[in-house]
Amino acid sequence: MHELSIAQHIVELVRQHVNPADAKNVAAIRLKVGAVAGVAADSLEFSFHAITADTPLKNTRLEIEHIPFRIECLKCGVVSENETGIVVCDTCGSPDAKVLSGAELDMTEIEILEAVQAAT
Template identity: 55%
Template sequence: MHELSVAQSIVEIIQQHVPRSEWERVAAVRLKIGAIAGVVPESLEFSFQAITAESTMSHARLEIESIPFRIHCHTCLTTAENEIGVAQCSSCGSTDTNIISGSELDVSEIEIADPEAVRP
């Protein structure tokens, strides 16, 4: 359950990129989460809501893009999705491979609502 500390790190990144006066206008935070990043999207959403609920960022929601686990094989030169975490090429069985994607845990964008959108 390190999703809570991951959520806290996301809040800190928002605070660094968005001026304090605009925190309540943070509408969405776009994340990229890889298949072997070890983060459960539902738990992360729950944790993020839990720590922002009573704060100025209570309108913020997470938009998570799941990134598949892909490897490139240096033997048969294919790049393809593979069984999660497995380094052995599913086409030719070679282990001379490297990971192309799947370990991401990134904040890509923050969406700020127009001022009138959050006025009561």
């Protein structure tokens, strides 16, 4: 259940980027999670909501973009995707391939609702 520890890192990154006064207005946190990052999106969302339940981030959404595992064959040049993390070209069967994506675990953006502040 390392998603709990990852959720703590997410909260820490938000703290670094968002003014404490704006924390309650954070509407969404956008993440990229690769197919072979070894992170279960459901568990990550569950963990995030569990640790933020009594904090200003309690209404914040986690928006997780799934990034496929993508390889480029160095023999025939074909780019292929799979969800299994297997480094074998779909077309020619060569294991000589470059991994292009799929291991990501990145925070890309934080969305803040300013309307709440404006209304008060």
